[in-house]
Amino acid sequence: MSLQSKIIELANQYQAEMVANRRYLHQHPEVSYKEFETTKFIKSKLDELRIPYESPLETGCVGILKGGKESDRVLALRADIDALAMNEEGDAKKEFFSKNPGAAHCCGHDAHTSNLLGVAKILTELKGELEGTVLLVFQPGEEKLPGGGKLLCDTGFLQSKNVQAIYGLHTSPTHTPGTIATKEGPLMGSPDEFEVEIFGKGGHAARPHEAIDPIVLASQFVTIAQTVVSRSIDPTEPAVVTVGRIEGGTAHNVIPGSVRLWGTVRTLNSETADLIAQRLESILKGITEGAGGSYTFDFNKGYPAVINTSAETENVISTMQELFGEKSAILMERPIMAGEDFSFYQEHFPGAFFFVGSGAEESESTYVWHHPKYNVDDRFFQTAAPLMASLALNSK
Numbered sequence: 587m588s589l590q591s592k593i594i595e596l597a598n599q600y601q602a603e604m605v606a607n608r609r610y611l612h613q614h615p616e617v618s619y620k621e622f623e624t625t626k627f628i629k630s631k632l633d634e635l636r637i638p639y640e641s642p643l644e645t646g647c648v649g650i651l652k653g654g655k656e657s658d659r660v661l662a663l664r665a666d667i668d669a670l671a672m673n674e675e676g677d678a679k680k681e682f683f684s685k686n687p688g689a690a691h692c693c694g695h696d697a698h699t700s701n702l703l704g705v706a707k708i709l710t711e712l713k714g715e716l717e718g719t720v721l722l723v724f725q726p727g728e729e730k731l732p733g734g735g736k737l738l739c740d741t742g743f744l745q746s747k748n749v750q751a752i753y754g755l756h757t758s759p760t761h762t763p764g765t766i767a768t769k770e771g772p773l774m775g776s777p778d779e780f781e782v783e784i785f786g787k788g789g790h791a792a793r794p795h796e797a798i799d800p801i802v803l804a805s806q807f808v809t810i811a812q813t814v815v816s817r818s819i820d821p822t823e824p825a826v827v828t829v830g831r832i833e834g835g836t837a838h839n840v841i842p843g844s845v846r847l848w849g850t851v852r853t854l855n856s857e858t859a860d861l862i863a864q865r866l867e868s869i870l871k872g873i874t875e876g877a878g879g880s881y882t883f884d885f886n887k888g889y890p891a892v893i894n895t896s897a898e899t900e901n902v903i904s905t906m907q908e909l910f911g912e913k914s915a916i917l918m919e920r921p922i923m924a925g926e927d928f929s930f931y932q933e934h935f936p937g938a939f940f941f942v943g944s945g946a947e948e949s950e951s952t953y954v955w956h957h958p959k960y961n962v963d964d965r966f967f968q969t970a971a972p973l974m975a976s977l978a979l980n981s982k
């Protein structure tokens with residue numbers, strides 16, 4: 587029997603267990619950086635498999651699986667483990683509905699965690715065929731800045747292990763089970779946030795000449811901000827500036843003293859984001875100073891863009907195709923502008939991130955990420971586990 591057939595057979599054998607583990611985690615979600623029980627659960631499963639682990643951060647851990655074939659090869663597989671700070675919606679009688687109010691696995695990280703535990707089990711079974719070392723990265727805090735991926739990279743733990751490549755995946759409600767999707771180069775955007783306060787001078791609505799109207803200034807800012815992408819950014823470079831919230835004023839006949847605005851900037855590279863931040867601030871400065879007002883401007887950089895290296899992306903695609911046929915791997919034409927802190931690892935190691943189909947009408951799993959009814963089709967594991975295990979075993 588070929589190594590690939592063995593991997594698929596083991597994944598099928600462990601399918602029920604991966605589903606059960608995911609449901610357990612789904613029922614017991616914990617928000618970013620508070621994944622204490624989740625970490626205990628992961629460690630107990632690694633203990634069962636006699637896989638040693640280290641804890642570079644307060645939550646999460648890194649399992650260290652040494653193969654039977656002596657080699658310098660070190661590969662990292664990453665799963666994020668945190669839930670979102672929100673309430674799950676839907677049938678509360680569903681057997682694995684969230685038991686923790688204010689926390690819900692509505693981004694599929696429960697499935698990522700359970701999948702990596704399943705992969706650990708497959709690799710343990712096939713240890714004799716495994717070359718070098720596989721690091722099983724159970725990472726906390728993907729959903730919340732600064733990002734568990736950043737914190738882990740800041741410890742230098744993975745760097746000290748001489749990781750040569752890293753792979754990560756995400757459930758995808760827009761792809762059917764049995765398929766994956768990815769692309770070389772930019773895959774996901776960099777989400778940054780800005781917060782503005784414009785100060786004028788409050789007064790009577792009928793005596794505007796005695797006031798400095800921050801609502802007029804805020805309106806000018808929102809309008810001129812629209813020209814940043816169209817006039818200051820290379821037309822071939824993707825970028826978005828959106829003001830999503832404005833707050834100011836209390837009555838129809840009062841000019842308020844200040845107005846606040848919140849917005850997001852999405853780009854595929856850090857230089858573009860820096861340029862946008864700089865342009866937004868100079869527009870703000872020009873408008874407010876010209877009118878005798880003032881401003882504050884905070885720009886918070888989110889995660890960098892996810893940029894897949896070519897050899898690792900090619901490896902994911904060809905491994906998937908050898909496992910499940912040519913059509914099972916979808917080559918994406920463009921990146922999506924959602925963010926992922928997997929990008930921090932890619933600043934240090936070659937790596938590829940990919941989406942694994944988890945959406946099907948019959949299992950009500952086609953809701954978008956972060957939807958309160960988000961769900962993952964159980965068949966996700968039948969693709970995700972063999973693919974991750976095959977990447978580790980270099981089986982193609």
Ligand SMILES: [Zn+2]
Nearest residue numbers: 693729955956
């Ligand atoms: Zn998410």
Ligand SMILES: [Zn+2]
Nearest residue numbers: 693695728756
């Ligand atoms: Zn996610």
